[in-house]
Amino acid sequence: MAVLLKCPACREKFKYDVSQGWPDSCPICETDINNRVPDNVVVVPAFLSQKSNNIDGVARQVMDGSETRAGLAAAMAGVPVEEMSALKITDLNDRNDTEYAAKEIVNPVTQQMDMIRQRGGAIGFGNAEAQNFAAAAHADSFAPHAGAREMRRLQKIMSPIGQAPLPLEISNNPNYRSPV
Numbered sequence: 641m642a643v644l645l646k647c648p649a650c651r652e653k654f655k656y657d658v659s660q661g662w663p664d665s666c667p668i669c670e671t672d673i674n675n676r677v678p679d680n681v682v683v684v685p686a687f688l689s690q691k692s693n694n695i696d697g698v699a700r701q702v703m704d705g706s707e708t709r710a711g712l713a714a715a716m717a718g719v720p721v722e723e724m725s726a727l728k729i730t731d732l733n734d735r736n737d738t739e740y741a742a743k744e745i746v747n748p749v750t751q752q753m754d755m756i757r758q759r760g761g762a763i764g765f766g767n768a769e770a771q772n773f774a775a776a777a778h779a780d781s782f783a784p785h786a787g788a789r790e791m792r793r794l795q796k797i798m799s800p801i802g803q804a805p806l807p808l809e810i811s812n813n814p815n816y817r818s819p820v
C-alpha cells in the first residue's frame with residue numbers, strides 16, 4: 641500500500657509502498673532516513689505523562705500516609721501494628737475514570753438510603769427540613785450551642801490540666817507534628 645511520506649531531511653513528500661517496510665533512503669535527496677535501532681535495545685513507549693504521574697502520586701501518598709497512621713495508632717495504644725491494619729488504605733482508585741478515589745461504600749445503610757431516594761424520599765444533607773432543624777439549633781431553640789457553652793463552663797471551673805507526654809515512638813516519628 642502506497643502512502644505519502646515526508647522526508648525529514650529535504651522535507652519533500654513522496655509516495656512509498658510501506659507493505660515491505662519503511663524506506664532506507666529518501667528517493668528524492670538520497671539521504672539515509674532509516675531510524676535503525678539495534679536489536680538489543682528495549683524500546684518503551686512513554687505512556688506515563690507528568691500529569692498522570694501526579695494523579696497517581698497523590699493516591700500513593702494517601703495510601704502511604706495511612707500506613708504511617710496505623711503505625712502511630714498502634715504505638716499510642718501499645719498494640720502490634722497488625723491490630724491497627726484496618727486504618728491502612730489499600731484500595732484507592734488511582735485511575736481518573738471515577739469521581740472519587742475512595743471506593744464507593746455499599747452496605748445496608750446506603751441500600752436503605754437508595755431505596756428511600758428511589759421512592760422519592762429526601763435523605764441526607766439535601767433534606768431541607770433537616771437543614772432547617774440544624775440552623776434553628778444554633779439560633780432560637782431553647783438551648784443554642786449548649787455543648788460548646790457547657791465545655792467553656794467546665795473549662796472555667798476546672799484547674800488547668802497538663803497533657804501527659806506522648807510515647808517517644810510517636811513524638812520522635814519524623815511525621816509527627818505537635819498540635820501546639
Ligand SMILES: [Zn+2]
Binds near residue numbers: 667
Ligand atoms: Zn529527502
